Amino acid sequence: MVTIKEVAQRAGVSITTVSRVLNNPGYSISPATKERVLQAVAELDYRPNALARGLLKKGISAIGLVVPDISNPYYPEVVRGVEDVASRLGYTVILCNTDRDIDKVRRYVRVLLEKRVDGIIFAGGGIEGSDDDFLRPDLKVVLIGRHGLDLPSVQVNNVKAAFQATEHLIELGHRRIAAITGPEASTTSLDRLMGYKKALKEYNLPVDGSLIQKGNFRPEAGYQATKNLLSIEERPTAIVTANDQMALGAIRAIREAGLQVPGDISVAGFDDVCVASYFDPPLTTVSVPMYSMGVRSMEMLARLIANEKEKRRVVLETKLVIRQSTGPRYRREG
Amino acid sequence: MVTIKEVAQRAGVSITTVSRVLNNPGYSISPATKERVLQAVAELDYRPNALARGLLKKGISAIGLVVPDISNPYYPEVVRGVEDVASRLGYTVILCNTDRDIDKVRRYVRVLLEKRVDGIIFAGGGIEGSDDDFLRPDLKVVLIGRHGLDLPSVQVNNVKAAFQATEHLIELGHRRIAAITGPEASTTSLDRLMGYKKALKEYNLPVDGSLIQKGNFRPEAGYQATKNLLSIEERPTAIVTANDQMALGAIRAIREAGLQVPGDISVAGFDDVCVASYFDPPLTTVSVPMYSMGVRSMEMLARLIANEKEKRRVVLETKLVIRQSTGPRYRREG
């Protein structure tokens, strides 16, 4: 790789001058030398070494983006939002998948810190236990979603959202409404479960433990959980799942049992992934602004890095999208 | 941030010694000083500056991963494969979304080069026009998919795969088989189209331009393209789409027209995204080993970086997965 020294030599100037031509628009340079330098830069195809610059300036204009698993359809949208803004602002995004494994989190944080990223965005929980690495004041952090820590964050009111989804089902006349959750470590899933319970209580419906099935955000889990639900004596007439993938699995299980959606059982999902409206039937779900969450979190982080004052928390709106996977109880008779 | 100098001071040794304790397991150090150094490191929570090290060693153990769009469901799996291997090998992954925009590609390559990544993995085309940045011998590059350039690559035989999918439909008795393509810039889509045509020719069926609809990998495109197809005089009895999302859209359009899948029209997808088997009907599609492609490409890149000799090209196997979205022509009568 060609260095600034070689450029200087070729142009017959000092490295100082080269540096100034390249990134000190304020400094006055004679047109002649400027021209010579630019020519040398072009001829040698010189690429300034960002490491050297970063060493001096502290920070290399990079941020870390930590997610549980990029192949979970929830995250790509978020990541894209972050990356779009980062790129626009001149930052580079280092992607890390943790699988919610605390050791992986620790390892990644260590690496990111060593690489002197300017900040870190954590999406999708699992960082509570990882020491106080996040509390060091020199490290800029933004959280996506709710975590145990008091740090700037971009959230969605999952409790309220799940409340609305459940309420929607109650208003359709359903009384036995089941829930299929995500992994226990997911605060998102926890909040959604809480909203579900809250709605039941609000409407004086019993919270029946056997109607709450543990899942893991994958379609298979929705499928299996629903099979369990169908086998209990008085089966539910509606199911809320903690994400859209599991809703798909649920629908599959219901149909395999010879029942219809929403005729026999209504199913509501969560997230509104891009194909949700193309499912059959089109999925009633809660739309979560994933892309915007990415965008906002990166914007916050940038302000944090610039030491501008920044509000601690942003809560974005969700929206219940009623499609055709939910319908009135006993629609067939109706 | 605390530096090695401060650690040395606190431990009462030279920085050389600190450096050696930390990363020169071969060098012999007296247990006493070693202990003192380690203690100082722990007390000060010292994090070596990877930029400084990278400046010296050239390269910061990072690679660039360039994809068209992470929110296209094809890529998260690939990215995950790359990241898993990268992480295991001590590399960090910088993610870039180009939207197949040549200017963005150029900008990203420039940034990656300046940041002195050890190598770059390009997924999903669109780099043909971007000068000869990829040909500089000091830059290690691995391509995922077919590109115009002769560089090490991980591929899948899309021509053959599409041939098989089309052949499958032909064997089911279909004669008017439509194709819905991806964006024109996608060589993947181009190859799939070629395989489709090849199969038709092989079986002496005419290649009818009106049966080839242009799409863009999104469900809406599949939907719209299929509406077009349904409106032509002698409509097709089967459709191959360039990816699974568009197949979903196609199925939607078919049903809206009051027709059945596969009863009236068979639909075959491409990729086998994780929810494909949960669609209704479960989607016949060509399974593409996306995760493995990520894994293999990163493994290749690592060997390239280590200057080990490496074969220029790896072709992974696809597999036609026959589910229930395809069936014999005129099954209803059959």
Place this chain on the structure above:
DNA sequence: AGGTTTTTAGAAAACGTTTTCTAATCGGCA
């Protein structure tokens, strides 16, 4: 006891920039 090797430690150079400080040149003005 004296020389030789081995062990342990430090000084200083190097990596490629940016930036501060200093210096030379030039133009303008009295």
Place this chain on the structure above:
DNA sequence: TGCCGATTAGAAAACGTTTTCTAAAAACCT
């Protein structure tokens, strides 16, 4: 002509490491 401020350019320090080279101390041998 001589002086002053403005313009233009360079030398050198700094960023935080790793590594080479050198040297002191310790251990080993005869």
